[in-house]
Amino acid sequence: MSAARPGILLVLDGWGHAEPGEANALTAADTPCLDRLLGTPFAVLAEASGSAVGLLPGTVGNSEIGHIVIGAGRPVPYDSVLVEERISSGALRSDETLSAALTGVARTGGSLHLVGLTSDGMIHANVHHLRELLHIAALFAVPEVRIHAITDGRDVADGTAATYLETVEGYAAEAGIGRIATVTGRGYALDKSGDLALTGRAARAIADGAGHLIGEPKEALATTGRGEEWVEPSVVTGGDGAPAGPVRDGDVVLFTNFRSDRIQQLADHLHRDLAARGVTFLSLAQYDTDAAIPALVHRADAGGGLAARLAEMGLRSVRIAEAEKFEHVTYYLNGREAAVAPVEEHVRISGATPPDYRAGPEMSIGQVTEAVGSAARRDDVPLVVANLANIDVVGHTGDHAATVRAAEHTDRAVEALCRVASETGRWVLLVGDHGNAEKMLTESDGVRRPYGGHTTNPVPAVLVPAEGQQVDRPQGAATLADIAPSVLSLLGVGPAPAMTGRALW
Template identity: 65%
Template sequence: MTTDSPGILLVLDGWGHAPPGPANMISQAATPHLGALAAGHPATLVRASGDAVGLLPGTVGNSEIGHMVIGAGRPLPYDSLLVEQQIASGRLAGNELLTRTCARLAEGGRALHLIGLCSDGQIHAHVEHVRELLRVAAAIGVRAVWIHAITDGRDVADGTAAAYLSHVEKFAAEAGVGRIASVVGRGYALDKSGDLELTRSAALAMADGVGARVAHALEAVDGAERGDVWVEPSVVVDAGDMPVGTVGDGDAVLFTNFRSDRIQQLADFLVEHLTSRHVTVLSLARYDTRAAIPPLVDRADASGGLADELERHGSRSVRIAESEKFEHVTYYLNGRDARARQVEDHVKIVGEVSPDYLTRPEMNLPLVVDAVAEAAARRDVALVAANLANIDVVGHTGDAAATLLAVQHTDDAVGRICAAARGTGRWVLLVGDHGNAEQMSRPGDDGAPRPYGGHTTNPVPLILVPAPGRGSSGRLRADGTLADVAPTILALLGFPPGAAMSGRSLL
């Protein structure tokens, strides 16, 4: 270890700040440890959404951009922002890869298949991007565009899928081309747990027309018993009970999600499944897939961040998280750099019991705490970086009672981790990556509150617990963003900020 001031970074996923109220499960929960830390140590609020982190103004934060900006030490133009800029400038409409593909389809009478999440949550996708792609295809003369809609219910309120499908139908009518050919919930299509049976059922509905038969797309979501997330893979059929939009030889598939992690399992499956059909496969933004899928819009450079600086100084870090957030403290915190670093140890926490967030809101938090304590006791480790996933993962269920328990379990874990830090002479920096559990309802169309499990634009808390004997470290700046976290960590470790970092230490 090349520092005499080692520490622990704790990212409390979904830990946002809002005024106390009945929908704020963070204020409703019993949090004696977090309360005492905030009252007795330097604390501040930092911005974690919108242009503060590289998103469009007013856009909710998310775990991917949150961890990337924490690691990069600067705002990063997120993939959604880059797509929006391409649309606004007209560059997407003139994109050579897109126009060449559409021209081939138009000339050969082949079809374009658009596959993606149909909502405006701006976490993984934005339904308005489908509108622009339909316009481009129509202008070039593509006569058949089939839309394979993935319903949401997680990044937006549950029960809104029908409204978004209606939006898509309106976009198709405006463009004069396009029709929804299949509908499937994101629980099937955007699985990232490795359950290929879920992925297979979604892919076969899209590619081969295998699934529940419906005469109209809206029938697929009518009375969906498990909500929008688990809409059964459904295929729109014609009067002769034949699927209207299967993927044929020589067609093209364009994935419209701009975020990679949830779509890549489906994308890889479909690329392999469609190999013999000579299908062109594209993505709106760059994906981290096994298959080489050309993107229409490339991503921002996120190098020169915390991981690169720790490597440059020869300082070892240990990254710890449950499987749901493991990539966030490794791949995303490292600037979307997947290479193995000799100064990093990665500890993925996988429990013996399948996750059921409503009945087990504690998830595998005890195992995370044990792993953090074990890493903190190592004298060769300068930084332990861990994600406590519960507040966000359980918050996404929209179940306020379970989320309240998740907050309380997280508070208990924070207390135990801080005790381990005291025993090993470490400072602890706690920060949220985006808001979630502080806003568990939103007004419906009638003004009445409706359960909400999505992210927010609220600021997130940041608390510094100094190492034993180091004093209070004074106050923290009040105008910070997530981009200031990496420079703060480097300052605590005794290192200067990286040359690529525009963020400033909060100390």
């Protein structure tokens, strides 16, 4: 165990590792502080994707599972894995909750509405799950299935939505049931900032058939000037010119995303508007909605990790992040525990959200840095945890130049916080939660496109020891599951019993 000192854990969101090249915004950036730290013997690369963190092999990492595993100190089977297991085993076909809902709607002659992100980025959803759901609907003789497609342009390359819509139509033809009723960009349908005007537009298209009227699903793609993330809420019409699939009294709505955070705002909105009309709501995986929406697949336990151990030892921590990543350093890092422990303080930085992060890649990193510095100067706070969101949030725009600037803002913040740590006798541990900004281009069919999605690349993890602190150099392979045991060791505390990771320093 390392000599105990207080510390700062900085999660650099989207900070992945790859060799320098045209697609790598991180190595293109002027980041003298990070470059220097990565050249020390206390730097290591950690696996942050696939089975190392509880995802399917070869699946890109994401912020949710990244923070869950960082906090749990062990791989945690992700919701996507649990859904895949239920589908591949055929267990979903005999699920009692789903069976009851589909039997009921078949009896009344109503419709099943499938609402979710139609891509295979594997961050929030997998379009290929629709194939099994459509076949199940056919088995139960559901009269109609209406698909409310949410276009991506963020977790997958922009310009691919037409292909995914074709995939959905192919699955519907194969099952002999289903048609696309609405097409809406995720910027509207999956907003999580509390902008109910955006959510409301998506909800009205789904529930009421109110939106930009189109004859064919692909026509919706022409409505955006900001990429497929911002496809206008569009309603497909039938031969009579009327909307093809508004939600009727007594219908069933099934949300197909397996990740909760970005769809729960829409789910709550639709539930609030439609539940009184006898509409049944289900979710493919467990959501953190205000409404009680039954889930077909329940999540794995992620408790007993860093937060529980700190509480057990009476060690205070302060968690700091911008709104985009606030839940990640609180709820997800705590094993999806919503209650705030008496030894925790949560600081949410609520800066102005720009209409386009490309124009403001600095976001509110100055306020985050100030808040971390203030907490680090307190003698009653052994651990400060913060998320620096810029690299990931700006990286998702697919704009290489803006992401370079985001990395440079992040570097300056890290340099400032390392100075604070030196002044206050603290160590600093920096770690990425998944890759993103090290790959800003993708190629398919000979066409190169901007890429704003996540990657399977490892992430850096580097310790800046406190002055005079004696620590070991990291040895062997590392994963995100090793971060919580390392933090506890640096604080002079042994790991929690549930942890399978090891202290790296």
